[in-house]
Amino acid sequence: MEIATHDPQPVSPTGKALRLAGLFAFMAGLFIADTLTDLEIAIGVLYVAVPLVAASFLPARAILLLSSLCLGLLLTSYELTTGGDPAAGPINRAISVIAVIAATVLVLRIRPAILAGIAAREQLARVARVNMLGELTASIAHEVNQPLAAIANSGNAGLRWLEAQPPNLDKARQALARVVSDAERAASVIARVRSLARPVPPHREWLNALDTVEEIIALIRDELARNQVSLSIDNMEGMPPVLADKVQVQQVLLNLILNAVEAMGTTPPAERTLRITIGVAEGGRALFSVEDNGVGLATDNVEKLFDAFHTTKPDGMGIGLAVTRSIVETHGGKVWATANEEGGASFHFTLPTSRTDIP
Ligand SMILES: Nc1ncnc2c1ncn2[C@@H]1O[C@H](COP(=O)(O)OP(=O)(O)OP(=O)(O)O)[C@@H](O)[C@H]1O
Ligand SMILES: [Mg+2]
Structure with a gap:
């Protein structure tokens, strides 16, 4: 996922300015306290709070800048401080400097992971919408x-x-x-x-099929783990790019995967397997299959599963597959279901690729 480059959580410009002003006030206060207190008192170590707080709303470069400013202030107040034991000064100063540098390095290293989490939450929210x-x-x-x-x-x-x-x-x-x-x-x-309902026109773009699948899997990995479902993904070598709206395709995958997980509720946990296959169908279309070893299809009339409001679940809406079909067909693809020989069900859908004549 290319998410680590995003900026931190959106904070309003006024919110940002206020937080920044707070940080500067804190630094100024600390500078005065550090200068006035004796050399034995390593109050400067509190500068570590600056990179820690800045990480929540500032980009990496600004965090670095603020940390350097803290180091500058630390060393200046050391020069200005007259009271106390001169022997304690260098040691305390060194501890403070090392603490600020270590905090900055840590913050900058952990930051991409935090941002990835934020971006993943945002994307899940979009798909959920x-x-x-x-x-x-x-x-x-x-x-x-x-x-x-x-x-x-x-x-x-x-x-x-x-x-x-x-x-x-x-x-x-x-x-x-x-x-x-x-x-x-x-x-x-x-x-x-x-x-x-403000219309959201489909935003078609060239997609890498495997990336699209892996992105949605990343978002529901916890759900799969919670249900003790093991997952395998088979991707065809040299898969052509797919022309589709990424969020909508992920919505389709999400519906099929959640159905598969629900269908495996009665399968012994150790046997619950979800298999996603990516390949090419006739006519150069991309073919995605989501295969489970759950209860299997309850009906011979497989078409009926795609009807709106057809559900066999007590709290089901019967809408997942209807939405799935409408998305796939708007993209010029097809969706269908088959029963697996060894039990369970497979749902397949196709989408146009660079090898397809786009209608
Ligand atoms: N993987 C599967 N294995 C067996 N049956 C399935 C599978 N996927 C769907 N079905 C059957 O098709 C029905 C319709 O599925 P659909 O996703 O449209 O609705 P739902 O899952 O019941 O409710 P929701 O609207 O919350 O998704 C399900 O109730 C279930 O009976
Ligand atoms: Mg469903």
Whole structure:
């Protein structure tokens, strides 16, 4: 993952300025205290706080600069201090200098790991947001469905009143009025959703298939470990680049992997194996397969699994595979499921590559 180069957590410019001002005030206070106290008192060692605090909001170069400034202040106050035992001075000074340098080196070495953690959290949040879209779709569908059912009912009632002998125009008019008000209700739901859902156009780019898979795995490695699932990834040599929206492809992988993990809930922990294969299908498309040795497909009608709201899980939405299919098909690919001979299920999807004629 190319994340170690990111800047630290986004802090507002005012927040940054305030923290920096705080650091300078601390350094100035320390300088005065260090100068006024006797040489035996190694108060200068407290400068180590500066690189430690700076690491949370400043880039590497600024941390280095601040640390050098601390060293400068340390040595200057040593020169200015007159009281105390001159023999203690050099030792205390050396300890302080070494402590500040060590803290700076440590901070700069640990910093990439901290930043990688922050970037990974951000990316997971992005993928999870797309996941939420699936849930949002489900509740919208529900809200629109209600008035639609009511419209069909009132419409039928209206027809019956018109067909009656003699036709009851008054009742028919009431039924039609209900149709109109329910249609308005449905329209208002849609208008509300429209104002909510800012369209996110797919951002297609050339992707390295293995990197894309490994990035999403890195984000859910803890989840796999928690479920005691062992993982293998097979990547074809000379895999061509894939043309797709990275976040959306990772969303697809996430749905399939989570389903596989859930399907292996009843498999003995030592046997839980998730296999991801990356290769090339007919026509030069990239072929991704996610294979598990879980309960297997409960139905012969595999197509049904991809229907929205089809679920066999007590707390499932039945949306994961529907979203998966819509993403893959928007990219000009296909998704399907097969039963493994030795038990378990495999889900496969294709995406265009540099070897495919893009539609
Ligand atoms: N790897 C798998 N092995 C066996 N059955 C599966 C597998 N993946 C999906 N299924 C079946 O397909 C159904 C639909 O999956 P889908 O991901 O769309 O919904 P879900 O997992 O039930 O709920 P959610 O919306 O939270 O993802 C599942 O309920 C399950 O019955
Ligand atoms: Mg699912």
